[in-house]
Amino acid sequence: MPSLKEYRNRIASVKSTRKITSAMKMVAASKLRRAQIQAEASQPYATKMFDMLSRLVAKINIDDSSPFLLAGTGNQDTHLVLVITSDRGLCGGFNGSIVRKARAQIRELLDENKDVKIICVGRKGRDVLKREFASKIIHTFEGLGKKRLTFADAMEVSRFIMDMGARREFDVCHVLFNRFKSVIAQVPTSTQLIPFFVPEKDEEVAAEPEAVYEFEPDAEEILKDLLPRNLSVQIFRALLDSAAGEQAARMTAMDNATRNAGDMINKLTLRYNRARQAYITKELIEIISGAEAV
Amino acid sequence: MTAPLSSKTFRFELVAPERILASEDVTMVVVPGGEGEFGVLADHAPVVSSLRPGVIAVQHPSGEMKHIFVSGGVADVTGALCTVLAEEAVNVNDIDSVAVEQKLEELRSAASDAVDDVAKADLARDIAIAEAKLAAV
Numbered sequence: 001m002p003s004l005k006e007y008r009n010r011i012a013s014v015k016s017t018r019k020i021t022s023a024m025k026m027v028a029a030s031k032l033r034r035a036q037i038q039a040e041a042s043q044p045y046a047t048k049m050f051d052m053l054s055r056l057v058a059k060i061n062i063d064d065s066s067p068f069l070l071a072g073t074g075n076q077d078t079h080l081v082l083v084i085t086s087d088r089g090l091c092g093g094f095n096g097s098i099v100r101k102a103r104a105q106i107r108e109l110l111d112e113n114k115d116v117k118i119i120c121v122g123r124k125g126r127d128v129l130k131r132e133f134a135s136k137i138i139h140t141f142e143g144l145g146k147k148r149l150t151f152a153d154a155m156e157v158s159r160f161i162m163d164m165g166a167r168r169e170f171d172v173c174h175v176l177f178n179r180f181k182s183v184i185a186q187v188p189t190s191t192q193l194i195p196f197f198v199p200e201k202d203e204e205v206a207a208e209p210e211a212v213y214e215f216e217p218d219a220e221e222i223l224k225d226l227l228p229r230n231l232s233v234q235i236f237r238a239l240l241d242s243a244a245g246e247q248a249a250r251m252t253a254m255d256n257a258t259r260n261a262g263d264m265i266n267k268l269t270l271r272y273n274r275a276r277q278a279y280i281t282k283e284l285i286e287i288i289s290g291a292e293a294v
Numbered sequence: 295m296t297a298p299l300s301s302k303t304f305r306f307e308l309v310a311p312e313r314i315l316a317s318e319d320v321t322m323v324v325v326p327g328g329e330g331e332f333g334v335l336a337d338h339a340p341v342v343s344s345l346r347p348g349v350i351a352v353q354h355p356s357g358e359m360k361h362i363f364v365s366g367g368v369a370d371v372t373g374a375l376c377t378v379l380a381e382e383a384v385n386v387n388d389i390d391s392v393a394v395e396q397k398l399e400e401l402r403s404a405a406s407d408a409v410d411d412v413a414k415a416d417l418a419r420d421i422a423i424a425e426a427k428l429a430a431v
Contacts, residue, residue, distance in 0.1 A: 046311075
């Protein structure tokens, strides 16, 4: 049985752990709020971009001469997977779930005899994927949006991908990230970036009387200009979602840790008091039996 | 200060990836289209145009003009709404010409050192943006 002093030390150490986790929780909560505001603010651009693209794509025919970002290379052989995780840990199952999905998807592609290339955003994802797919990882982005995520961060990633695309180093590109569904739920999501996924024209939209648009210079030219921007925007959205999700996951994890630490302190205090009473009783018995002996 | 050509207003929105920069009722907007500048008044025919780096002039109902530099993008015009999507936008008055000149110098020297075509094309674009920015002041 541990001594009273040992109990006291244990309790003190768990208390300081609790202080740390609860501080981390509060920091994550405030960062989460900021990330959410940022994600919301970036919504209009993405929506407008998507609207415009759908309108443009409806206007033109996709053939071999279509831009790479829209039509791909026509092959399906080499897949580029962009895996977005966090740089830091202590955020529950956040990175685990995305890595698990990435691993499943990559294995599936390999089973189909496709070539796979991986780009990691975030240290955590790279560290785990390296164990199994070290030869497939071609680049890692670290420290993106350390202070605050900017559009320039997304452009850095998209430029890298576009350069690869210009050299025809892949045929299809997917991004894997945690979609921020709510504070308690982040959904690992896989989205196709290249070729640009054209939304199916549903009946409703088609039936709408559409204004006759003029295009300057023409639809193809604008599309060529818009597609790279759209790639950056989609990556930006994914990064923002992931950043918000990371903070949300950390907040939940730290909340749990704080609660567990509290439970542990209660249990230890109970045991400490019991031990203390046993000690007092023992001393009393010693005194009494000593007095009786006199 | 010029009197508005038309008193009818429409909505002008300037949207950057990170946030909406402006959303206001205006009487006229002049945008640097890829094929030349064009003015937009209320009830303009719907048009989608690419933009080159240049200055957007916005006229408010009071006749007051505002000049905003954009690094390129797209304009989507409908009768009641003119939306400009731009990656970078600054008020012309806020441009620090010394800083831009310095950046231009850096870019030019980087461009003369660049070897591969992709980097060259990127730099050429950045230089064009910086030059247009300087011209806007």
